[in-house]
Amino acid sequence: MSGFFDIPSDLQHSWWGLIGLHLREALLPVLAGLLLALPLGQLCVRVRWLYAPVLWVTTVLYAIPSLAFFVVLIDYTGQTELTVMIPLTVYSLVVLVPAIVDAVRSVPQETLAAATAMGFGPVRRYLQVQLPIAVPAIIAGLRVATVSSISLVSVGTLIGNQGALGNLLHDATIYNRPELAWNAVITMAVLAMLADAVLVLVRVLLTPWMPSGAGRRTTPRTAGTRPVPAEPALKDAAR
Amino acid sequence: MAVDRLSLEIPDRSITVLVGPSGCGKTTTLRMINRMVEPTEGTILIDGVDSRQQPVNILRRSMGYVIQNAGLFQHRTIIDNIATVPRLLGWSKDKSRARARELMERVGLDAALAKRYPYQLSGGQQQRVGVARALAADPPVLLMDEPFSAVDPVVRKGLQDELLRIQEELGKTIVFVTHDIDEAVKIGTMVAVLRTGGRLAQFAPPAELLSSPADAFVEDFLGADRGIRRLSFFSSAGLDLLTAPIVAVDATAEQIAARADAGAPYLLVTDVDGKPLGWSEPGRLTAGRIDRGQLLSHGRPFVAGQESLRAALDCAVLSPTGWAVAVDGEGRAAGVVSQQAIGEAIRGAHEDSVGPAKVLR
Structure with a gap:
């Protein structure tokens, strides 16, 4: 009774159950982070001076150890998944806010001027022009945030087995079953890679307008006189 | 001050070129016409009506706008780029696209390019798309901001000839901004030479500009060989x-x-x-x-x-x-x-x- 996939009963989940739980605890915070970062990023683009302080705050929040977060939150949200997901949401902002600000700023000035000149209002311009063009760089940020979130979920172990696959690490020590630790580490790594691959696929599907292929990261313009502002973002996305 | 007390009457159905050194306020002047820049004082009358009397986006949709580097929407196909303003005006998708196809032909773009994306086109082709997009809703006014300055000289000459041909067919009221006096002389029916601060140095047909520049600034701006260039206005x-x-x-x-x-x-x-x-x-x-x-x-x-x-x-x-x-x-x-x-x-x-x-x- 010590198989690789035999999960101790105290975790109350099968291996597949733990995977589902892990993905929920990792991905919901990224989604929440994205929903927060989009308006925050847009605000930082519009009100330039806000960007530096916002970035500073997200960085400081990122520096707070999760254990400290838990100690504070546990009074309000108890030993629940929510207590794990709130810090993860906050952590994702440190990646997503700059990604979105850079993405939106990378939309070429001429494109924006052309949109304004054609009679786009600000909301329509944001939704129909800026956001779609920012998609590659936003997804590049999402990839980093997702992968780090998947690995961070395991700290939930500290507050009463809310760490999903991370709980296996704890069980590996108390039951002296090292294979459970291997299971946790390998499964999380595979999940991270799969999630990353899915995001790349989403990006490819959403951006048929992007030059594809390794040798063509720069937009082939015969004019060639203008550095393409979106280039750093594209490189990021292609990484 | 970018543009100071500029007074200019732009003739209907002809090409008026604003030309001048960089920083002379020519782009600002152009952008005041469609209110991308609001003048602090003074008025802009279009067919005798103050441009501030209608909502700004309605005004802009009634004016085609072509920009340097085309400013195409890189995430939309060529045909959807051209169909942008008709769509904004509430035309159906089919009608907008039919119109876009018509315009592709008018500006000399192969119909096979319709489903391509901007990055797949050359600079010259992109600029043609820019012109087609500006013409899509058949606006009476066309504003062009250094539209051809980012393409190489051979392509630029082709685009200029094409513009003159299209203008002969359509007779739009075109305001064209450039820093290139040769382009101004070639394209313009009337040429306004601006000096720093958006002050009008001279407003004249190109041949007159070359034969009798108003002052030393205009003469200097026209360059050393204006005598030779003026010859292009005399028939052989x-x-x-x-x-x-x-x-x-x-x-x-x-x-x-x-x-x-x-x-x-x-x-x-x-x-x-x-x-x-x-x-x-x-x-x-x-x-x-x-x-x-x-x-x-x-x-x-x-x-x-x-x-x-x-x-x-x-x-x-x-x-x-x-x-x-x-x-x-x-x-x-x-x-x-x-x-x-x-x-x-x-x-x-x-x-x-x-x-x-x-x-x-």
């Missing part, structure tokens, strides 16, 4: 072309001898169809076996009557003999003319232009 139709110094490659000895003292130190040899091959001294020509390799090159011939005195003078200057070759529409030699004769024609044209101008276009 008035040149006296000599046909006597032309012999065919299969000419007989008598024909060559008869033309030897036809008034030119050289004879122009043509092929049997009459197309120019090159120059030769009469004494070096032998009937029956004219060696084409021995002939002096004739340079680039000019099309008699169609091209300007500038083209004629250029041919004469480039020709090693100092004589220019005139050809007809099919490229057959129509006559030859010396630098001297061209010089006299130029003097004549200058005298004429003081009176009623005889001007090309």
Whole structure:
């Protein structure tokens, strides 16, 4: 009774159950982070001076150890998944806010001027022009945030087995079953890679307008006189 | 202050060019027309109506706008780029796209490009898409902000010719901003030269600008060779072309001898169809076996009557003999003319232009 996939009963989940739980605890915070970062990023683009302080705050929040977060939150949200997901949401902002600000700023000035000149209002311009063009760089940020979130979920172990696959690490020590630790580490790594691959696929599907292929990261313009502002973002996305 | 008390009346259905050094406020002036920049004082009247009387986006949708580097939406196909304003105006998708296809043809874009994305097009093609997009809703006014300055000279010339052709068909009221005085002179019906601060230095048709610049600033801006460039406004139709110094490659000895003292130190040899091959001294020509390799090159011939005195003078200057070759529409030699004769024609044209101008276009 010590198989690789035999999960101790105290975790109350099968291996597949733990995977589902892990993905929920990792991905919901990224989604929440994205929903927060989009308006925050847009605000930082519009009100330039806000960007530096916002970035500073997200960085400081990122520096707070999760254990400290838990100690504070546990009074309000108890030993629940929510207590794990709130810090993860906050952590994702440190990646997503700059990604979105850079993405939106990378939309070429001429494109924006052309949109304004054609009679786009600000909301329509944001939704129909800026956001779609920012998609590659936003997804590049999402990839980093997702992968780090998947690995961070395991700290939930500290507050009463809310760490999903991370709980296996704890069980590996108390039951002296090292294979459970291997299971946790390998499964999380595979999940991270799969999630990353899915995001790349989403990006490819959403951006048929992007030059594809390794040798063509720069937009082939015969004019060639203008550095393409979106280039750093594209490189990021292609990484 | 970017633009200070500029007062300008832009004529209907013609191309008005705003030209000036960078920082002279020409783009700001253009952007005031569609209210991308709001003037702090003064008014802009369009057909006598204050531009602030209608909602800003309605105003902008009634004016086509072409920008440097085209400013295409990289995430939309060519056809959807062109269909943008019709869609904003609430046209159906099918109607907008049908209109877009029509415009692709008008600006000389292959219909096969419709489903492509901007990155798949060359700079020149992208700029054509930019023009098509601006024309999509058939606006009476077209604003063009240095539209051709990012493409190479050959493509730029093509785009300029295309714009003139389209303008002949559509008769829009076009305001065109450029820093390139040559472009201004070529494209403009009227040219407004601006100096720093958006002050109007001169507002005149291009030929007048070249012949009588208002002050030292305009003269300086026009450049050192404005005299030569002005020649492009004089037709070569008035040149006296000599046909006597032309012999065919299969000419007989008598024909060559008869033309030897036809008034030119050289004879122009043509092929049997009459197309120019090159120059030769009469004494070096032998009937029956004219060696084409021995002939002096004739340079680039000019099309008699169609091209300007500038083209004629250029041919004469480039020709090693100092004589220019005139050809007809099919490229057959129509006559030859010396630098001297061209010089006299130029003097004549200058005298004429003081009176009623005889001007090309």
